[in-house]
Amino acid sequence: MHAIGIDIGGTKIAGGVVTAEGDIVAQARIDTPAGPEIIDAVAIMVEELSVGYEPVAVGIAIPGFVDITRENVRIAPNIDWHDVPVAQLFAERTDLPVLIENDANAAGWAEHRFGAGRGVAHMTMLTIGTGVGGAIIAGGSVFRGGFGSAAELGHICVHPGGLECACGARGCIEQYASGRALQRYAHGRAERDGGGLQDLIDRAGEITADGFIELVEAGDEGALGALSDVGAELGKACAVLQAVLDPELFVIGGGVSAVGEPLLGPIRRSFESAVSASGRRPIAEIKIAAMSGEAGLIGAADLARSSLGTHH
Numbered sequence: 001m002h003a004i005g006i007d008i009g010g011t012k013i014a015g016g017v018v019t020a021e022g023d024i025v026a027q028a029r030i031d032t033p034a035g036p037e038i039i040d041a042v043a044i045m046v047e048e049l050s051v052g053y054e055p056v057a058v059g060i061a062i063p064g065f066v067d068i069t070r071e072n073v074r075i076a077p078n079i080d081w082h083d084v085p086v087a088q089l090f091a092e093r094t095d096l097p098v099l100i101e102n103d104a105n106a107a108g109w110a111e112h113r114f115g116a117g118r119g120v121a122h123m124t125m126l127t128i129g130t131g132v133g134g135a136i137i138a139g140g141s142v143f144r145g146g147f148g149s150a151a152e153l154g155h156i157c158v159h160p161g162g163l164e165c166a167c168g169a170r171g172c173i174e175q176y177a178s179g180r181a182l183q184r185y186a187h188g189r190a191e192r193d194g195g196g197l198q199d200l201i202d203r204a205g206e207i208t209a210d211g212f213i214e215l216v217e218a219g220d221e222g223a224l225g226a227l228s229d230v231g232a233e234l235g236k237a238c239a240v241l242q243a244v245l246d247p248e249l250f251v252i253g254g255g256v257s258a259v260g261e262p263l264l265g266p267i268r269r270s271f272e273s274a275v276s277a278s279g280r281r282p283i284a285e286i287k288i289a290a291m292s293g294e295a296g297l298i299g300a301a302d303l304a305r306s307s308l309g310t311h312h
């Protein structure tokens with residue numbers, strides 16, 4: 001039974017035909033058009049992907065706040081959407097049932113169904129990208145809260161009165177553990193200690209992702225230090241989340257997570273020292289995400305397929 005998954009991003013829209021096992025059998029990708037043109041572009045993509053596959057449903061992952069009905073988007077700043085009745089607009093263009101989901105929730109669901117969290121009923125995901133995203137799987141379901149906007153984990157406060165965040169609050173983990181924060185730590189260490197990071201800046205003009213990973217693999221002290229700065233902050237957020245949700249597993253995703261153990265080690269140490277009743281109760285394992293960049297569309301397709309029995 002095939003379903004179509006669509007992942008709408010600020011720069012690209014990725015679509016795919018996804019099997020019940022989470023495999024992509026056909027794919028499409030376009031540049032994201034202006035906000036009002038996205039619905040038409042996605043409708044055309046769905047039509048083209050459908051040829052020869054007879055999909056049963058469409059799941060659409062959106063970078064923004066989705067309401068509790070999973071039919072409307074309240075706000076998605078990256079694609080300039082405000083109060084868009086997405087499900088209704090699609091109902092006019094396709095006969096397939098359409099479900100929308102926050103993109104981080106969709107990616108978290110994919111990890112739970114097919115990736116690092118397979119078989120784990122209580123899992124929390126933190127995604128380290130430009131910002132910090134999150135997803136909560138509780139009792140084997142996506143936890144959405146009362147209004148549909150649960151798991152905005154990037155806005156857990158780790159430094160009261162700290163750096164201002166785009167959300168309007170101060171001290172959010174997003175300001176201390178995102179890809180941007182990693183850049184800040186790396187530049188600070190280069191300025192202070194010189195070393196491999198400063199050599200990279202001199203050579204490439206900036207701290208590139210590839211150059212940074214090379215330094216990590218070579219055991220460069222500055223690069224490992226910048227990762228441990230991020231890890232220390234993430235560990236604090238995990239401690240807060242353990243107190244609230246008591247998950248069995250944290251999955252760390254996003255581009256930065258590809259470095260693996262040099263990030264996980266510092267997260268674990270910080271988590272274990274900050275968590276309540278440390279050493280006297282079981283706490284979550286911490287793993288790196290297993291899914292590729294297609295997790296959002298795979299998760300959206302799977303959620304759409306699995307909701308068929310309940311919503312349609």
Ligand SMILES: [Zn+2]
Nearest residue numbers: 155165167172
């Ligand atoms: Zn914030």
